[in-house]
Amino acid sequence: VRVSELGEFGLIRRLTQDLETRPDVLLAAGDDAAILDLGPGALLVATVDAQVEGRHFLHGVASPAEIGHKALAVNLSDIAAMGAEPLWALVSLLLPPALEVGELDGIYDGMRALARRYGVAIVGGNVVATGGPLTLDITVLGRARQGRTLVRSGGKPGDAVLVTGTLGAAAAGLLVTTQPAPAGAGLSKDALERVRAAMVAPSPRVAEGRALAACGVVTAMVDLSDGVAADLAHVCVASGVGAMVNAGALPIDLAATEVAVAYGRDPVALALAGGEDYELLFSVRPEGVEHACDAVQDAGGVATVIGELTAPGEGLRLRAADGAVQQLEPRGWDHLKGDTGDATDVR
């Protein structure tokens, strides 16, 4: 059996079953980040994520600064999804020997600018040569207070499901950079630039994540890396619940809608399956929705109710604008199989 046949999630299950642990490991593999007990009330939150040239970024599409920005941003997003404060980053570089130093300088510029924005210090790293593609593998460490972290497993039937920001712009960015626009598409320059920027330089929702962890009404949280369908499925599996998403309630990015229409794609499908939004998806006790929305707003963001958690037997479902209900394929990005991966066994 090859790793591509097992797929990302099958492989992770296989590698992480029966791992030995320590009493100070409060949460290991299976969420956005690990939670580690530092002693009296203090938690360490740790995550690692790699960006591989040709798979996660393309020279020519993203500038060096954008490549560096995104490599750090995806990790900050994982820390944000735990409701923690990112503090420190370790940068591991796998470099083709012929890489131009000036390009690496640009990558570091982007990474450092983002680190500065979030008060994160780059405290170490490693450099090795590789015969393969340029790869940036970044570990980010954050801190949280005991009782103030959000994991995937706390959702209950009846909880509202919300997302921050808008959906689908990164997926639309991938569309416009990998497929030529249909003749007469007439896409606006603004829309093109907005979806490209969403893809290559996402903004991690760090302040929103901390505000949601502090507000006390959020029951589960995840960041949107694989797409709403796949990431909500992760929450459903971890929480042992089902979910209903209302298509008409999805805050689809306006530029993403413009692109989807121009390309003859369904904007809802783009928003659900596209991935890489790096927004936060979270569940909230029904009476706490207003409080959670206020918390996100105070942190400078916006949150939208997109559905609710349901009984576990109901799986993951989508209610279309016309009221028709269908099972939602929990498909999203599988880093080993490509986009055909069955991201979960929720159904």
Added chain:
Amino acid sequence: VRVSELGEFGLIRRLTQDLETRPDVLLAAGDDAAILDLGPGALLVATVDAQVEGRHFLHGVASPAEIGHKALAVNLSDIAAMGAEPLWALVSLLLPPALEVGELDGIYDGMRALARRYGVAIVGGNVVATGGPLTLDITVLGRARQGRTLVRSGGKPGDAVLVTGTLGAAAAGLLVTTQPAPAGAGLSKDALERVRAAMVAPSPRVAEGRALAACGVVTAMVDLSDGVAADLAHVCVASGVGAMVNAGALPIDLAATEVAVAYGRDPVALALAGGEDYELLFSVRPEGVEHACDAVQDAGGVATVIGELTAPGEGLRLRAADGAVQQLEPRGWDHLKGDTGDATDVR
């Protein structure tokens, strides 16, 4: 300018100059690991290191379990070099899609067995596909007490220089696995297996490192990844001192000597420039040598005085068995240039 021309150390200098920091970063890039302030008396020690197929390990030479063992061991060695206790590991995998899952299982077996031996929990990680070689990129986090970490910069002229264990076996292992034995070499099977094992499955000196940090007489410490000459040069640069190494005092591994002789190589050169011993090299106040040696012995190891730190103007020197003194080329392994790198500007 390509990164290979700048070299590993030139590149690290370039990327780490002017990095912004935070008050809780006590030591950033430039040592074996970063030291981070967790609050009242507690320190977090963090390091990351990648092993790339074809560069750091070869299928056929190392078993999958040995590949996994070494990928974790090199990180534990960095934590050991700070005198810290390793606690948690994050494993980032870059996988060729066609890799056999059974092989990855073997790699994990080796990693988990070593983790168990040192009480380390694998708490998370990441999996991505790569078009390049199989790469294991591991972050290890450890804990230390304030005032109980050892860095490279504390050495003073007159301090004794010691190493744990023996030297040269890993370099000899590389020799026997990459070059056919000369006709009539008559190497013993024991020697061949010992040097191969030293190369593919090093034992990080975690207990020794903690004992040395606790004993109070050690002034600087580093692990031997690049070779005695290069790593001692790192200490000299960081501490602003020179060093004299006594060739006759080097605890050269007996099997390494057997291999060196068979291949017509100088055992002293192998021990000084070979690298990958993953022993600890440390400096000790002159009156503390016996105390430090006892501490290492109590931790189950052995330490040997190999020279002393000298005035900074004297550079890095080698006193041969016949008393002749020569400048020692601080050459070692440069991960970007290969083994021709000038590892430091100590001279």
